[in-house]
Amino acid sequence: AVLPLATVTVREARQFSLPYVFEVISPQLTVTLQAESQAEMAMWIEVIQNATASSLGVAVRTTRLNSNSLVGTPWGQIRQTAGNECCSDCGAQNPSWASINLGAVVCLACAGVHRQMGVHISKVRSLELDTKEWSVPLIRLMATLGNSALNDIWLASLKESPLLGASATSSQREAHILRKYDGREFLSNDAAPQPPAMHVAALFDDVALLAASLAHRLDVDMAAPSEASSDISECRWTAEAASSHAGRTPLHIAAASGSETSLELLLQNL
Incomplete structure (x- = not known):
């Protein structure tokens, strides 16, 4: 029911x-x-x-968690990463929900909007309640990224007041989050990674580069090039890398290279 x-x-x-x-x-x-x-x-x-x-439009209350109660919990480990002490979208203190495919930590109110967008955009989990779903690789992924690094990607084109504010109304919250993740309106085209950025990220376990590549919709199934990259920003794709991984997808490269954190992010975005 x-x-x-x-x-x-x-x-x-x-x-x-x-x-x-x-x-x-x-x-x-x-x-x-x-x-x-x-x-x-x-x-x-x-x-x-x-x-x-x-x-009902009533302000929600949050429990003031102490450090001892968080030891050994997913939230206890993830909250230490820069930006994760606040909601990625509105800045509310002590958020306890997460979008595991985006890598963002969000508050209850924003998590509701993330759920409305659908799992093809955001997969929402509780950091406090869904404890059985928090594998070591997933915790490592969330602790590696962090809201600060993610908002450098997702809000790159916003110059002022990038966050909503914890007192935002439901309609303001929904509009902002939809524009941010569904419309991808605040990404910076000037900073968009170019192929073979996703393959480089998978090879070197560069999770920030991989997150940016996913945000800018690089093809996760793209085959790796067979030649070294001429793009100076992706000079890490050398002739040796091309020889070893030509034709492979980023997922294949991450698995073959032992890039566990990048592998987890790719798996969450399949």
């Missing part, structure tokens, strides 16, 4: 003998769920409460 968020409440179900049980209550029905731990239950309750508040 689909429950409208505006009509939903959530609470711990203390009447059950089982641990970590909570209820999602709507006028239509009540759904009883069980988490795997007290912390996971608390996070689910807060996420649902925040989503309901957001749908």
Whole structure:
């Protein structure tokens, strides 16, 4: 069943003998769920409460997480990278969601817009709740990129006030995020990587270059050239590289070269 968020409440179900049980209550029905731990239950309750508040236009609350509670968690590792302490789109503090194919860390409100765009543009995961989906390569990818580096790509043509602001309305948030990722309106054509940039990125595990190549829609299935690049900006594609990898896709090159972080980013964008 689909429950409208505006009509939903959530609470711990203390009447059950089982641990970590909570209820999602709507006028239509009540759904009883069980988490795997007290912390996971608390996070689910807060996420649902925040989503309901957001749908009603009420400011959402965020838990002030301490460093000890984050140790060993995906968020604890990813938040240390430059820019990840704030939402990539609106600048809100302590974002706890991520777009794993873009590499961006976002807040709950912006994550909702990312979901609306569809998984062909943005694959959204919770840094706090979807813990089983956070593999070591994926955590390494998110910790390597960082919101600061990503916005240097996605907002390169914006000179002033590149972020929305945490107080942005739902319509402002949606318009900005759609323009940024779907329309790709804020990319800089002057900084667009040229072939064989994606092959170079895969060969040298240059994740920032790979992210820029993906943002500018370079072909992930393009076969590597058989000659050294004459483009001075891609002088790393040498005759030796061409001889070893001619005809290969970036994914093949990343796998053959042991470029694990670039391989993960490519896999997330297939």
